[in-house]
Amino acid sequence: xxxxxxxxxxxxxxxxxxxxxxxxxxxxxxxxxxxxxxxxxxxxxxxxxxxxxxxxxxxxxxxxxxxxxxxxxxxxxxxxxxxxxxxxxxxxxxxxxxxxxxxxxxxxxxxxxxxxxxxxxxxxxxxxxxxxxxxxxxxxxxxxxxxxx
Amino acid sequence: xxxxxxxxxxxxxxxxxxxxxxxxxxxxxxxxxxxxxxxxxxxxxxxxxxxxxxxxxxxxxxxxxxxxxxxxxxxxxxxxxxxxxxxxxxxxxxxxxxxxxxxxxxxxxxxxxxxxxxxxxxxxxxxxxxxxxxxxxxxxxxxxxxxxx
DNA sequence: ATGAGTGCAAAGGCTTTGCATTAGG
DNA sequence: CCTAATGCAAAGCCTTTGCACTCAT
Numbered sequence: 167x168x169x170x171x172x173x174x175x176x177x178x179x180x181x182x183x184x185x186x187x188x189x190x191x192x193x194x195x196x197x198x199x200x201x202x203x204x205x206x207x208x209x210x211x212x213x214x215x216x217x218x219x220x221x222x223x224x225x226x227x228x229x230x231x232x233x234x235x236x237x238x239x240x241x242x243x244x245x246x247x248x249x250x251x252x253x254x255x256x257x258x259x260x261x262x263x264x265x266x267x268x269x270x271x272x273x274x275x276x277x278x279x280x281x282x283x284x285x286x287x288x289x290x291x292x293x294x295x296x297x298x299x300x301x302x303x304x305x306x307x308x309x310x311x312x313x314x315x
Numbered sequence: 316x317x318x319x320x321x322x323x324x325x326x327x328x329x330x331x332x333x334x335x336x337x338x339x340x341x342x343x344x345x346x347x348x349x350x351x352x353x354x355x356x357x358x359x360x361x362x363x364x365x366x367x368x369x370x371x372x373x374x375x376x377x378x379x380x381x382x383x384x385x386x387x388x389x390x391x392x393x394x395x396x397x398x399x400x401x402x403x404x405x406x407x408x409x410x411x412x413x414x415x416x417x418x419x420x421x422x423x424x425x426x427x428x429x430x431x432x433x434x435x436x437x438x439x440x441x442x443x444x445x446x447x448x449x450x451x452x453x454x455x456x457x458x459x460x461x462x463x464x
Numbered sequence: 465a466t467g468a469g470t471g472c473a474a475a476g477g478c479t480t481t482g483c484a485t486t487a488g489g
Numbered sequence: 490c491c492t493a494a495t496g497c498a499a500a501g502c503c504t505t506t507g508c509a510c511t512c513a514t
Contacts (some may be wrong), residue, residue, distance in 0.1 A: 190493090191489090193493085193494065193495090194494095195494080196494095221496095222497075223478095223496090223497095224479090224481085224498095225496070227480070228494080231480095264447045267450060275441060277441055281433060281434065281437040292456070293456055296413060296422070296424060298456065298459070299458045299459040299464050300457075300458040301458040301459070303457065304453070304454070304455045304457060305453070306454075307438055307447065307452050308450050308451050308452065308453060309442065309450040310450070311447060312446040339468090342468090342469065342470090342512095342513095345469095361503085370470095371471045371472075372471090372472095373471065373472080373504090373505080373506085374470055377470085377505090396479095466514085469513095470509105470511070470512090471508105471509095471510085472508095473506105474506085474507080475505080476505070476506080478503090478504100479501080480501070480502090481498100481499085481500070482497105482498090482500090483498095484495105484497095486494080486496095487493085487494075487495085488491100488493080488494090489491095
């Protein structure tokens with residue numbers, strides 16, 4: 167899904183632009199976080215990012231807040247109590263998650279375009295009827311991952 | 316969605332059965348929590364439940380854990396940091412949520428049966444292909460509620 | 465009587481904040 | 490130079506736990 171190599175200039179430019187638009191710099195630490203999130207095909211928890219990067223806790227928290235506000239990073243919901251983070255869908259493309267209800271592991275997946283389209287149409291109608299200004303949807307598959315079955 | 320009156324015997328019986336199956340009693344406090352969650356058509360946060368019930372914090376937390384384990388209550392994820400709780404879908408029926416990305420408010424909605432069915436079929440295929448044992452799905456509409464637009 | 469449930473207060477753990485220092489423009 | 494960013498440590502806040510008491514069986 168978002169398996170870029172570590173010198174993806176297009177991605178970096180996009181991120182830098184988003185940060186600048188938010189009045190923020192693309193600092194070394196922020197680049198480090200982005201690289202860590204690019205590394206796998208799944209969202210990472212804060213302990214995982216800390217282990218992978220050796221950033222100061224406070225810097226990680228502060229930068230995740232900035233990156234989230236700038237639309238670079240998204241917080242992912244699981245079944246356990248751990249917040250997990252991934253690059254925003256605007257950078258990596260729309261996708262969904264397989265969430266293991268036992269171990270909390272999360273994996274990225276995409277669903278067929280036609281289903282996605284039908285869903286979008288239905289949700290748009292629904293939102294309009296409810297007086298809700300729809301921005302996007304979240305669709306997660308909850309169950310047991312192969313290791314937990 | 317789950318706007319039962321406060322003496323819905325069928326619901327109480329169902330809940331009592333689920334609790335008994337989990338080796339738990341249907342105590343006064345648990346009934347109080349269930350009543351609070353029945354009250355509205357939206358999930359409630361812990362502060363909201365506390366305000367509505369005047370339970371001891373520790374009792375609320377402990378009982379929510381029990382009720383969740385017994386399949387009576389479900390934890391709902393929003394965009395803000397607040398955990399919210401509602402009666403389980405097995406009691407109230409399958410539904411989805413309108414989540415306001417600004418104020419965090421959550422409202423229940425249902426989508427048309429045919430869309431839901433198509434979605435189920437697609438997700439089942441997807442899960443199988445990924446070696447994932449699908450239990451259920453979560454679909455949330457994220458955007459701005461009428462008050463925040 | 466006996467184990468579950470309750471409430472208060474203390475402990476725990478993740479997250480945020482204060483402040484002095486460092487780095488980037 | 491000057492402001493944003495960083496790192497360490499302290500403070501905060503939600504959640505969990507310990508313990509004695511109460512309730513229901």
